[in-house]
Amino acid sequence: MEITVTTPNRIDLAGGTTDIHPLYLLMEGGCTVNVAVSIHSRVSLRTLEGPHIRISSEDMAYSLEKADPKDLPLDGPLGLIGRAVRALPPGRGIEIVTHNEAPAGSGLGASSALLVAVLAALLQLQGARYSPRNIIRLATNIETAAIMVPTGKQDHIAAVYGGISAIEFGYQDFERKTVRDESRILEHLQETLVLTYTGDGRFSGMNNWEVTKRFIDNDEEIRTKLVQIRNVARSVYYALDEDRYDDLPALIQQEWEIRRTLAPGISTPRIEALTEAACSAGALANKVCGAGGGGCMITVVPRDKRAAVSEALEAAGGKLMPFKIDRHGLVLSQQ
Numbered sequence: 001m002e003i004t005v006t007t008p009n010r011i012d013l014a015g016g017t018t019d020i021h022p023l024y025l026l027m028e029g030g031c032t033v034n035v036a037v038s039i040h041s042r043v044s045l046r047t048l049e050g051p052h053i054r055i056s057s058e059d060m061a062y063s064l065e066k067a068d069p070k071d072l073p074l075d076g077p078l079g080l081i082g083r084a085v086r087a088l089p090p091g092r093g094i095e096i097v098t099h100n101e102a103p104a105g106s107g108l109g110a111s112s113a114l115l116v117a118v119l120a121a122l123l124q125l126q127g128a129r130y131s132p133r134n135i136i137r138l139a140t141n142i143e144t145a146a147i148m149v150p151t152g153k154q155d156h157i158a159a160v161y162g163g164i165s166a167i168e169f170g171y172q173d174f175e176r177k178t179v180r181d182e183s184r185i186l187e188h189l190q191e192t193l194v195l196t197y198t199g200d201g202r203f204s205g206m207n208n209w210e211v212t213k214r215f216i217d218n219d220e221e222i223r224t225k226l227v228q229i230r231n232v233a234r235s236v237y238y239a240l241d242e243d244r245y246d247d248l249p250a251l252i253q254q255e256w257e258i259r260r261t262l263a264p265g266i267s268t269p270r271i272e273a274l275t276e277a278a279c280s281a282g283a284l285a286n287k288v289c290g291a292g293g294g295g296c297m298i299t300v301v302p303r304d305k306r307a308a309v310s311e312a313l314e315a316a317g318g319k320l321m322p323f324k325i326d327r328h329g330l331v332l333s334q335q
Contacts, residue, residue, distance in 0.1 A: 015233025107295025
């Protein structure tokens with residue numbers, strides 16, 4: 001038997017960090033808006049004759065083999081995958097091969113999307129009945145244990161559902177909303193967003209944990225800024241749902257201007273140089289994906305300035321990452 005699962009990564013337009021449990025409960029609700037993109041995480045799982053567990057990462061050029069799931073590592077390059085197999089032991093020998101198209105530390109939620117894909121493959125192998133919410137909950141719990149700080153849910157939600165996700169977080173966990181004219185909005189976003197890898201990887205756990213800890217410690221400045229970020233995300237959703245595209249650049253820029261002051265290191269000299277180059281070429285807004293500190297950034301451009309802005313970003317040292325909107329989310333096939 002061979003099972004293949006692909007999941008999309010995501011670009012977050014606004015509201016990141018407010019999806020972290022239990023932070024969104026402490027701030028009386030969080031909200032994020034993201035869009036799934038055709039930069040994918042892929043998992044192939046096949047059964048083996050013997051009892052061994054083999055795991056290989058193509059993009060990291062790393063592999064291991066163990067006789068028992070209990071012996072799989074909890075940390076290191078394949079720690080997330082090891083935890084997933086331990087959580088859902090296959091009861092037989094399997095080989096898992098993984099591949100992330102995004103560079104390490106991209107800020108596009110690649111590790112979360114990959115974890116979702118692994119869990120879906122393991123559940124399919126077991127013939128288990130599962131729901132998107134169950135996968136998202138299990139993935140979030142595993143990831144929290146792995147990075148040892150609270151983690152958000154928006155990456156897992158985008159990986160499962162695809163398309164545009166406007167997500168409200170609260171007492172009932174989360175509610176995912178779509179927009180009324182999704183096809184037209186997705187076309188607009190695809191034409192007006194440029195995605196660039198800054199060249200610096202990042203680790204979101206520590207930035208997010210620093211912000212969460214300061215919120216818990218009653219840092220009034222952090223509390224105010226996170227509420228502002230949540231409210232901007234809601235405004236982004238309303239603008240998309242009401243076809244007010246002209247409002248998006250200012251809102252996305254506003255979100256970044258607040259976010260970059262949450263903690264030291266969220267913005268970097270390289271990020272500042274890239275945003276300056278983009279704006280000089282006619283960009284309308286810039287925002288780093290994920291928690292910041294490196295990884296990828298999005299730039300909002302007028303259609304007629306797309307080529308000029310792209311050239312300016314490349315000249316400043318950025319690596320352009322072409323993408324299309326992924327409308328499908330998690331896709332599973334079995335042979």
